[in-house]
Amino acid sequence: MTDACKACAFFEAAEAKPAKTGLCHFNPPLPADDKRALWPTVSAEDWCARFEAEAG
Template structure:
């Protein structure tokens, strides 16, 4: 049986919470790298939004799931 190495099982994945509107049920934020800066000086940085089933080479097992 293969180990689940998708974003939803990674320690750097956080469920996507939206202040207004709604986010797809399988969306989350990747907290591996710092937020991406925005072109406007007064804009906040944004964390990359990923699908729960995405994957990357930086996967680290979720300590919460262990």
């Protein structure tokens, strides 16, 4: 699928996560504990209705 997260402008590949996962930067980070928040982890093959192709 060409509209998968891996081709989205809001996707950031996660270096410390398992292969083929990343972080979605479309919405604000979600609270994780009292001191920090985390971006949602998604599969590179996932997709949603908010896909926006990377520039270039």
